[in-house]
Amino acid sequence: xxxxxxxxxxxxxxxxxxxxxxxxxxxxxxxxxxxxxxxxxxxxxxxxxxxxxxxxxxxxxxxxxxxxxxxxxxxxxxxxxxxxxxxxxxxxxxxxxxxxxxxxxxxxxxxxxxxxxxxxxxxxxxxxxxxxxxxxxxxxxxxxxxxxxxxxxxxxxxxxxxxxxxxxxxxxxxxxxxxxxxxxxxxxxxxxxxxxxxxxxxxxxxxxxxxxxxxxxxxxxxxxxxxxxxxxxxxxxxxxxxxxxxxxxxxxxxxxxxxxxxxxxxxxxxxxxxx
Amino acid sequence: xxxxxxxxxxxxxxxxxxxxxxxxxxxxxxxxxxxxxxxxxxxxxxxxxxxxxxxxxxxxxxxxxxxxxxxxxxxxxxxxxxxxxxxxxxxxxxxxxxxxxxxxxxxxxxxxxxxxxxxxxxxxxxxxxxxxxxxxxxxxxxxxxxxx
Numbered sequence: 001x002x003x004x005x006x007x008x009x010x011x012x013x014x015x016x017x018x019x020x021x022x023x024x025x026x027x028x029x030x031x032x033x034x035x036x037x038x039x040x041x042x043x044x045x046x047x048x049x050x051x052x053x054x055x056x057x058x059x060x061x062x063x064x065x066x067x068x069x070x071x072x073x074x075x076x077x078x079x080x081x082x083x084x085x086x087x088x089x090x091x092x093x094x095x096x097x098x099x100x101x102x103x104x105x106x107x108x109x110x111x112x113x114x115x116x117x118x119x120x121x122x123x124x125x126x127x128x129x130x131x132x133x134x135x136x137x138x139x140x141x142x143x144x145x146x147x148x149x150x151x152x153x154x155x156x157x158x159x160x161x162x163x164x165x166x167x168x169x170x171x172x173x174x175x176x177x178x179x180x181x182x183x184x185x186x187x188x189x190x191x192x193x194x195x196x197x198x199x200x201x202x203x204x205x206x207x208x209x210x211x212x213x214x215x216x217x218x219x220x221x222x223x224x225x226x227x228x229x230x231x232x233x234x235x236x237x238x239x240x241x242x243x244x245x246x247x248x249x250x251x252x253x254x255x256x257x258x259x260x261x262x263x264x265x266x267x268x269x270x271x272x273x274x275x
Numbered sequence: 276x277x278x279x280x281x282x283x284x285x286x287x288x289x290x291x292x293x294x295x296x297x298x299x300x301x302x303x304x305x306x307x308x309x310x311x312x313x314x315x316x317x318x319x320x321x322x323x324x325x326x327x328x329x330x331x332x333x334x335x336x337x338x339x340x341x342x343x344x345x346x347x348x349x350x351x352x353x354x355x356x357x358x359x360x361x362x363x364x365x366x367x368x369x370x371x372x373x374x375x376x377x378x379x380x381x382x383x384x385x386x387x388x389x390x391x392x393x394x395x396x397x398x399x400x401x402x403x404x405x406x407x408x409x410x411x412x413x414x415x416x417x418x419x420x421x422x423x
Contacts, residue, residue, distance in 0.1 A: 006279060006296060008342055030343070034320070037338035040297070041319035050296050054342070082332065086397070105412030107390070108320045110332040111339070 009055045014062040014142070017162060020055060022144035025160040027053040031063075031078055034104070034112040035120035063115070063164060073168045077115025077139075081128075082106060084114055093168065095188050098178035099131035102186075115139075115163045118155045126206030127180055129153035130188040133214050134202035137168045153204075153212050175272040177265040184208050185254060187261040191269055198225045198269060205241075205258050209250045218244065227273025234266055279342040285310070286354025294341050301325045301336035303344075304351060312352035312385040316414075323413035324382065326389035327351050333393030333409075352385035355392045364388075364395050371406060382417040 009027065011017040021027065028051050030036075036050070057063055063078030066087060073091060075084055081100045084092065092100075103109060103117065117128045118139065129152065131137075137152035143161045157163055173190040180186045186206040192199045201222050204214040218240055225233045238259050245255045280293040285308060292303045304310045304327070313336045316324030320335040327336045328350035355361045368391055387410060394401050394409040401409070 008279065008345075010345075033340060033343055034338055037340070038319055041317075041337070050340075052296075056343070080332075104320060105323065106409055107323060107326055107333045107335045107412045108338070110329075110334045110393075 006052045007054070009053070010059050011055065011057075012059050012061075014060055014164065017055065017057070017060050018142060018144045021162060022160055024053055024055075026051065027055045029057055029162065030054050031057045031113040031116045032080060032111040033116075034108055035116060057113075057115075065165075068170070070170065072170055075114055075166045075168070077118075077163045077165055078113050081109035081112050081114060081117065085109065093131075093135055093173065093176060093190070095134060095173075095176040095178045095190050096128070096131040096137075096168065099127040099180075099186075099188060102127045102178070102180045114166055118152060118166070119157065119163055126153075126208075126212055127178075127186050127188075129155075130186050130204040130206040130212055131178060132166065132168070133204040133212055134188045134190045135168050135171075136202070137166055139166050140164045153214075175265075175269055177268050179261055179264065181257065181261075183254065183257070185257060185261065187258070187265060189265045191272075193227065193269070193273060196227055196273065198222050198227055198229075198273070203262070203265070205245075205261070207250070207254065207258070209254060210245070210247045213244065215244060228270035229266060234263075237266070238262055281341055281345045283344045283346060284348045286350055287358060292341055292344075296340065296342060298341045299337055300327070300329075300339040300341055300344050300349070303341055304336060304349075310351050310353060312354075312389075314382065314385065316386075321412075321414065322383075323386040323390060326386040326393075326413070328355065328389055328393055328396075331393070331396050333390045333412075335412075350389070350392070352388045355388060361392055361395070364392055367391075367395055367399065371403075373406070380417045383413055383415050387413050 009020055011020050057078050063076040065076045066079060067074045068091060081103055085097060085100050132152035138149045139152045139155045141148050141157050141161045142164045152166055155163055174193040175191040177189045184207060189203045191201045201219045203219055204212060206212045222237055241262050242255060242259050245258055278293060278295050282291045292307055301313050304313050313327055314324040316322035318337050320338045325336040326333050330347055390409050390413055
């Protein structure tokens with residue numbers, strides 16, 4: 001496996017991986033490799049730009065685990081997108097399942113991992129990060145020096161850190177929605193409904209032009225609103241969203257499309273509400 | 276470009292291959308091992324022409340670098356056709372009304388066979404929706420456009 005020019009490490013435990021990575025933080029962590037291969041195939045990096053030292057993550061058992069407790073679901077960063085879908089169809093929140101299913105084709109999802117998607121897959125429009133954003137997902141970043149948890153959609157490991165798992169709170173959502181357009185514009189949303197009203201709304205838009213947009217203030221503007229939504233509340237929310245999307249580089253058509261996507265989810269809320 | 280030497284199993288037999296770090300699995304299968312089943316199509320994981328079973332999962336051989344195949348078990352369409360583990364596959368495909376997969380022009384049939392073999396191994400009780408999903412990574416590249 002080794003040539004004098006290249007080193008490919010295959011750690012067999014998380015501790016071994018962290019130790020190795022602390023000694024050689026310039027090595028490339030390699031899991032599914034789809035982001036690298038797709039960038040190369042698209043001609044942006046041809047041939048594959050790989051450093052001569054690689055750390056393969058496939059043999060680290062801790063990265064391949066899915067565990068569930070009454071409070072949360074933990075998905076190891078090395079779990080492929082396909083496995084997350086197939087083992088968790090009844091466990092994964094619908095918005096996350098739909099987001100994962102929107103990434104690539106089934107064979108690509110058999111290679112690509114959830115950790116890889118969060119760390120290297122931002123070019124795909126942010127489908128999985130946007131779903132994790134509405135679910136308040138977190139990721140664990142570990143290094144030989146310790147561990148820290150950060151919000152999943154902001155996962156940017158520092159030098160020497162490895163994204164080891166994703167944690168999703170197990171909460172009940174009465175309405176969930178996910179849409180991803182060919183342009184890459186993505187909407188993920190989840191809501192809790194109760195006593196004829198919208199108790200909680202989590203709402204995230206993602207696009208290559210503006211990254212991820214989630215605003216607590218915007219979400220709270222509909223807190224406790226009666227369902228179906230009054231035209232004034234609905235229009236106020238959409239107007240506010242449009243203002244927040246006034247971002248340099250984002251065209252009026254993309255903005256209008258994003259607002260239409262938001263309207264689609266509000267329609268779903270009206271249907272899910274008591275009527 | 277640094278090079279790697281890798282040992283892995285292809286259609287039940289151990290093989291050894293060598294190449295630069297960016298050499299793809301599909302190139303080894305077609306050029307070194309003379310296996311015509313995996314075809315070069317889009318080269319970016321969209322058409323499914325190059326599918327192989329990689330540790331029992333259908334994956335795009337055009338996206339896999341050789342070094343990632345170390346110690347892996349790979350089956351190509353021709354290996355699936357001859358392996359005992361897949362003896363029930365033709366009947367399974369027929370019973371699901373997908374017999375025309377075997378009557379394709381030859382361009383997309385190998386990829387579809389691999390996609391179905393992956394599903395057969397993972398979930399032999401798959402419903403129609405799952406069959407459709409399993410084949411959603413396979414595109415007809417000959418132009419007839421037909422799908423099972």
